[in-house]
Amino acid sequence: MSAERALSGDERRALAREISRLANASVTDMLAAPPVVAARSARRIGFTGPPGVGKSTLVGTLVERRAARGAGIAVLAIDPASPYSKGAILGDRIRMDRAADDPRVFMRSVSSRDAQDGMCNNVADMLTRLEAHGFDEIVLETVGVGQAEHAVKALVDTVVLLMQPETGDAIQALKAGILEVADIIVVAKSDLPGAARMQQQLVSTVQFGVQRSAAWTTPVLGVSVETSTGLEALEEALDAHAQWVLEHRDAGEVRHTRARYRVQDLIVRQLEHALAALTPAECDMPLAGLYSATLDRLRSTKSG
Numbered sequence: 001m002s003a004e005r006a007l008s009g010d011e012r013r014a015l016a017r018e019i020s021r022l023a024n025a026s027v028t029d030m031l032a033a034p035p036v037v038a039a040r041s042a043r044r045i046g047f048t049g050p051p052g053v054g055k056s057t058l059v060g061t062l063v064e065r066r067a068a069r070g071a072g073i074a075v076l077a078i079d080p081a082s083p084y085s086k087g088a089i090l091g092d093r094i095r096m097d098r099a100a101d102d103p104r105v106f107m108r109s110v111s112s113r114d115a116q117d118g119m120c121n122n123v124a125d126m127l128t129r130l131e132a133h134g135f136d137e138i139v140l141e142t143v144g145v146g147q148a149e150h151a152v153k154a155l156v157d158t159v160v161l162l163m164q165p166e167t168g169d170a171i172q173a174l175k176a177g178i179l180e181v182a183d184i185i186v187v188a189k190s191d192l193p194g195a196a197r198m199q200q201q202l203v204s205t206v207q208f209g210v211q212r213s214a215a216w217t218t219p220v221l222g223v224s225v226e227t228s229t230g231l232e233a234l235e236e237a238l239d240a241h242a243q244w245v246l247e248h249r250d251a252g253e254v255r256h257t258r259a260r261y262r263v264q265d266l267i268v269r270q271l272e273h274a275l276a277a278l279t280p281a282e283c284d285m286p287l288a289g290l291y292s293a294t295l296d297r298l299r300s301t302k303s304g
């Protein structure tokens with residue numbers, strides 16, 4: 001989407017409806033849906049990290065800056081709130097509101113409901129749908145719940161992992177192997193005490209061990225939206241990583257990883273239906289029998 005072309009109200013509503021439709025689409029719906037083809041791919045950036053670390057605040061600020069320079073940006077925020085409580089969704093809306101007022105920006109919160117990996121159902125298709133609309137950048141915000149970081153890795157080009165000083169986040173992340181998923185690590189709320197020390201610890205951790213690739217060194221940046229610190233450095237790191245992706249990442253491999261994630265999303269959901277449909281007698285069978293009964297159900301169970 002070019003700088004001059006802002007989203008009309010009608011387009012905005014149509015896109016919002018399309019995202020809601022995808023959020024509620026069953027496995028059967030998805031299998032029957034016509035393919036969505038994106039003429040060109042958007043730059044995809046994922047922001048992940050523990051609840052309350054400052055993801056929405058940072059995304060809102062960054063999006064505002066980037067849109068002001070003419071980029072068309074879509075933000076998809078995956079919300080862990082149950083479908084019955086709209087609280088967190090409202091929270092995200094308020095925090096991102098200023099950016100959401102920008103006519104070049106499209107924002108949507110979707111509930112992760114029962115998706116086991118902290119994503120929402122059909123998230124891969126939502127991203128493709130946004131891509132087909134022609135946005136230059138797509139931002140995905142997800143709460144880090146261990147599995148989510150790995151899912152987000154499959155879906156975006158650049159993963160930004162946020163951590164908060166003096167919370168033990170760094171140790172947790174290290175234990176869970178989450179640091180390895182990050183392309184850029186942000187010590188968020190760096191105006192708070194302990195930020196510099198945490199940044200230092202993370203820099204040494206990244207240097208001694210978790211380095212995945214010789215070509216890309218994961219930067220560790222202190223950022224505070226409160227005091228507007230570190231935002232330029234973060235944008236420079238995003239640009240540098242975009243360049244690195246262009247030069248080093250194999251487009252075919254990326255496509256295949258995303259295709260695997262997409263089908264896995266459907267099969268995991270179908271498996272949940274299949275397991276729920278097993279009879280008590282089947283559950284009492286020896287493992288091999290139970291296994292093949294489950295596979296049979298996987299094929300025959302209609303997903304709702």
Ligand SMILES: Nc1nc2c(ncn2[C@@H]2O[C@H](COP(=O)(O)OP(=O)(O)OP(=O)(O)O)[C@@H](O)[C@H]2O)c(=O)[nH]1
Pocket residue numbers: 050051052053054055056057058088091092095143188189190191192223224225226227
């Ligand atoms: N001191 C300080 N507080 C901040 C900063 N950025 C965000 N916060 C505060 O941190 C709280 C959580 O911010 P959010 O942006 O909602 O965090 P989040 O990670 O999106 O939260 P969830 O989506 O609920 O997981 C809010 O009260 C923000 O005002 C910062 O740079 N400094």
Ligand SMILES: [Mg+2]
Pocket residue numbers: 055056057077092141
């Ligand atoms: Mg948020």
